Amino acid sequence: AVVSTQSTGMTFAIATPLGKRFGERKMMGIAFTMSALAYILFYPMGPGYIPKIEWTPLSNVSIINPNNTEVTGCNWQNKWCHTQHRLSIAQFIAANSILLFSYPLGVVLLLSRTSKILGPHPQGTVMGILTAVGSFSRAVGPAIFTTLFQAFGPPAMVYVLAPALSIAPVLVFLGRHHLDTFETRHEKLQRELFS
DSSP states (O other), X not given: OHHHHHHHHHHHHHHHXXXXXXXXXXXXXXXXXXHHHHHXXXXXXXXXXXXXXXXOOOSOTTXXXXXXXXXXXXXXXXXXXXXOBOOOHHHHHHHHHHHHHXXXXXXXXXXXXXXXXXXXXXXXXXXXXHHHHHHHHHHHHHHHHHHHHHHHOHHHHHHHHHHHHHHHXXXXXXXXXXXXXXXXXXXXXXXXXXX
């Protein structure tokens, strides 16, 4: 939790300078692409020749282990546990590191760009909609993805989230002309009217 908080704080601090130096639209596309890459890295490939996951069938999980050791492995009732590969610690660290940087960066740049597109117009409604969509996804997402995870295992997360996040940079690229700030649009309109 501490690393996540520090990473998010650092990302918030560097989002504005990065946006000014490279352009907010480019940085949004890069942040969304990095998020998609992070989810691709979460695909379990395992160390070496992809060993089978260690699993322990449990008959009654309410009984405390007499050796006081932690029971690890995959829930044997999930069919995918018998054939699932491990996620190596290096993969896990790499994917989390990328995600800890790219997700907050994308969110900050998205909200910042939205504010600049709206300009002097009232922003409360649009920002409220963005916040509501984010809150809805954080409320409903775990229920949906827990069900997917139990049915199909970790690869299901990759198959759903990586393509969904890969669409975002494409949309940013295709809609880049609609992402002009209010001031830029106003200046273009003034030049067209008075030229």
